[in-house]
Amino acid sequence: MRSLRQGSAVDRPRTGRWRRHLLRGIAVVVVLLVLSSVPWLWTTFGAHGHTYGEADAPAADVVIVLGTAVTADGRQPGERLAGRLETAAELVRTGRARVVLVSGDGGGASGDEPTVMTAYLTETLGVDPRRVVADPFGLDTYDSCIRAKDVYGVQRALVVTQSYHLSRAVTLCRHLGLDVDGVTARCDGCGPGLLARKAVRDYFASGKAAWDAVRGRPPAVRSSENPAVRDALSS
Numbered sequence: 001m002r003s004l005r006q007g008s009a010v011d012r013p014r015t016g017r018w019r020r021h022l023l024r025g026i027a028v029v030v031v032l033l034v035l036s037s038v039p040w041l042w043t044t045f046g047a048h049g050h051t052y053g054e055a056d057a058p059a060a061d062v063v064i065v066l067g068t069a070v071t072a073d074g075r076q077p078g079e080r081l082a083g084r085l086e087t088a089a090e091l092v093r094t095g096r097a098r099v100v101l102v103s104g105d106g107g108g109a110s111g112d113e114p115t116v117m118t119a120y121l122t123e124t125l126g127v128d129p130r131r132v133v134a135d136p137f138g139l140d141t142y143d144s145c146i147r148a149k150d151v152y153g154v155q156r157a158l159v160v161t162q163s164y165h166l167s168r169a170v171t172l173c174r175h176l177g178l179d180v181d182g183v184t185a186r187c188d189g190c191g192p193g194l195l196a197r198k199a200v201r202d203y204f205a206s207g208k209a210a211w212d213a214v215r216g217r218p219p220a221v222r223s224s225e226n227p228a229v230r231d232a233l234s235s
Helices: 002-046 079-093 113-124 141-150 163-175 192-215 228-234
Strands: 062-066 099-103 132-135 156-161 179-184
Touching (some): 002 163, 002 192, 062 163, 099 228, 141 163, 156 163, 163 192
Parallel strands (some): 062 099
């Protein structure tokens, strides 16, 4: 009986230590989750009141279409990119935008995004080629925003991308000095699974967006001022 009582007394401190370690672990996880949520909250609240559907989008001289993957043969836009371009073309057709600035990676692994975007707008969707300007160095959302302002002189614009990406794009552009409103792009091939995966990816991408904004990162490619958007507006 004495040995049993002694064993119970030994077990109690071990159990207490295990519980303390568990609580500390839970506390660390909670703190990490809260900290990782701060950038996402910044992008979400930063875009509040500045996102619209295609039907109720406001007017602006310029609509910026953010690039994403093209098809494997490099000749056509992927489903998500096609949806963005179709939305932009509709904004031009209905008079809510005059010039389309397609901004993407002109030399990336996915292909020449701006060239594909331009061809789809002009050859498939019937947008006047004089209304389309291509930026081949919009290597990510941050670069697309800062180059639209600093290189192409855009001050007021609509920015078009899918719903999971829209708040981050709008918040970054506005932080960088662009007066933008976001328009949710069409996404006919976007099922619930894809949208969920992209939303999770964008949740974590908001951390990089916030870090880039805080440190004032310059664009990956520096260019002199380009009058192409101004010329397109005056043509």
